[in-house]
Amino acid sequence: xxxxxxxxxxxxxxxxASLELRCNYxxxxxxxxxxxxxxxxxxxxxxxxxxxxxxxxxxxxGFEAEFKRSQSSFNLRKPSVHWSDAAxxxxxxxxxxxxxxxxxxxRLKVLA
Amino acid sequence: DAGVIxxxxxxxxxxxxxxxxxxKPISGHDYLFWYRQTMMRGLELLIYFNNNVPxxxxxxxxxxxxxxxxxxxxxxxxxQPSEPRxxxxxxxxxxxxxxxxxxxxxxxxxx
Numbered sequence: 001x002x003x004x005x006x007x008x009x010x011x012x013x014x015x016x017a018s019l020e021l022r023c024n025y026x027x028x029x030x031x032x033x034x035x036x037x038x039x040x041x042x043x044x045x046x047x048x049x050x051x052x053x054x055x056x057x058x059x060x061x062g063f064e065a066e067f068k069r070s071q072s073s074f075n076l077r078k079p080s081v082h083w084s085d086a087a088x089x090x091x092x093x094x095x096x097x098x099x100x101x102x103x104x105x106x107r108l109k110v111l112a
Numbered sequence: 113d114a115g116v117i118x119x120x121x122x123x124x125x126x127x128x129x130x131x132x133x134x135x136k137p138i139s140g141h142d143y144l145f146w147y148r149q150t151m152m153r154g155l156e157l158l159i160y161f162n163n164n165v166p167x168x169x170x171x172x173x174x175x176x177x178x179x180x181x182x183x184x185x186x187x188x189x190x191x192q193p194s195e196p197r198x199x200x201x202x203x204x205x206x207x208x209x210x211x212x213x214x215x216x217x218x219x220x221x222x223x
Binding site for chain 1: 116143145154155157160162167168203205210211212213214215216217
């Protein structure tokens with residue numbers, strides 16, 4: 001069965017530091033992959049997506065993610081974190097039956 | 113487009129009462145999803161529709177929950193009777209491409 005693993009439940013970084021959030025997926029074919037962000041009390045906003053082609057994808061708010069088939073990973077990165085990036089981040093895979101399968105989320109805390 | 117619109121944003125009700133959550137998807141989107149989010153269980157898919165037809169309702173917790181999509185621009189999720197353990201944030205999402213767009217959610221509190 002398809003699944004998504006986000007091994008880090010909480011991550012704390014200092015403002016201005018670089019960020020990498022890990023995501024591993026289990027899927028038989030080339031997956032459709034997404035990262036969503038949820039600010040406190042808000043809905044989920046799409047940061048970026050991967051369907052095919054270039055394995056390094058750019059998203060909004062300065063985020064990027066790299067698809068690595070050999071590692072079944074789709075890690076999210078940002079070179080310099082801003083205090084406004086504090087939120088919960090979800091890695092998502094779209095299954096063959098058109099279900100969006102969510103990881104458990106990583107809660108990011110940013111220190112001033 | 114205004115995005116996916118959910119109403120109400122907040123709902124407080126007493127145990128045993130009927131609760132109806134509403135969703136207006138993005139125009140032209142042919143998939144609609146209902147999710148529930150809690151601290152303990154994270155985001156759970158309850159049901160999804162394609163072209164107004166329910167495709168998979170295996171995530172609906174029990175018969176107290178029902179969902180309808182009478183037309184392409186409206187869906188409801190009903191809980192009858194409601195129980196305190198139904199307290200959660202309920203999200204609606206719609207999709208036409210592989211990417212889904214989420215509403216702001218309805219925070220339901222059952223006391």
